[in-house]
Amino acid sequence: RKEVEQDPGPFNVPEGATVAFNCTYSNSASQSFFWYRQDCRKEPKLLMSVYSSGNEDGRFTAQLNRASQYISLLIRDSKLSDSATYLCVCRTSGGYQKVTFGIGTKLQVIP
Amino acid sequence: NAGVTQTPKFQVLKTGQSMTLQCAQDMNHNSMYWYRQDPGMGLRLIYYSASEGTTDKGEVPNGYNVSRLNKREFSLRLESAAPSQTSVYFCASSESWTAQLEAFFGQGTRLTVV
Numbered sequence: 465r466k467e468v469e470q471d472p473g474p475f476n477v478p479e480g481a482t483v484a485f486n487c488t489y490s491n492s493a494s495q496s497f498f499w500y501r502q503d504c505r506k507e508p509k510l511l512m513s514v515y516s517s518g519n520e521d522g523r524f525t526a527q528l529n530r531a532s533q534y535i536s537l538l539i540r541d542s543k544l545s546d547s548a549t550y551l552c553v554c555r556t557s558g559g560y561q562k563v564t565f566g567i568g569t570k571l572q573v574i575p
Numbered sequence: 576n577a578g579v580t581q582t583p584k585f586q587v588l589k590t591g592q593s594m595t596l597q598c599a600q601d602m603n604h605n606s607m608y609w610y611r612q613d614p615g616m617g618l619r620l621i622y623y624s625a626s627e628g629t630t631d632k633g634e635v636p637n638g639y640n641v642s643r644l645n646k647r648e649f650s651l652r653l654e655s656a657a658p659s660q661t662s663v664y665f666c667a668s669s670e671s672w673t674a675q676l677e678a679f680f681g682q683g684t685r686l687t688v689v
Binding site: 468472496498505506507508509510513551553555561563564565566567568 | 616677
């Protein structure tokens with residue numbers, strides 16, 4: 465079983481829709497969580513960190529559920545420019561901080 | 576603003592050939608990283624340099640070597656390329672090792688080994 469699991473998609477949604485992705489992690493030592501965005505054939509870029517209490521950045525909301533070991537990303541009012549692959553990333557705490565990237569969920573926003 | 580610059584962007588190698596991937600950052604970052612990205616797998620850390628003068632193995636170091644030439648530059652060398660090393664390679668840099676996930680990435684090198 466992969467340490468970080470994501471549905472690869474693609475999720476095809478119309479413009480203006482709300483879409484949510486989940487990501488599950490299996491390493492209970494994971495303490496920090498992030499969402500990255502990667503455009504087709506481009507480099508990954510940090511989208512947002514995920515805080516325990518949940519956090520929002522404009523149309524994007526990230527949530528963490530430690531009990532069930534998953535994080536989520538909600539995108540409201542989807543734009544064409546949101547089309548990308550969204551990578552879930554987990555990091556353990558401690559002396560060596562192991563970082564694990566998910567394979568990503570592909571989102572295609574359709575006009 | 577250059578950020579993180581990788582060269583080359585594309586490369587085709589024959590099995591057994593060697594090559595060096597170059598990476599330079601102009602953000603005065605202390606830490607630098609090399610990742611590979613393969614279909615169906617997440618980004619995996621090959622090697623990292625937490626600070627100038629140090630390098631350490633990541634998750635998948637076999638078949639690679641690195642050199643932190645100075646604070647700006649971090650190169651990745653394939654001594655004897657194998658088809659299993661066909662991948663997209665990303666260099667990244669961050670202010671510190673603890674800020675690894677606030678790193679800036681280069682545009683990637685698409686390497687094919689035939």
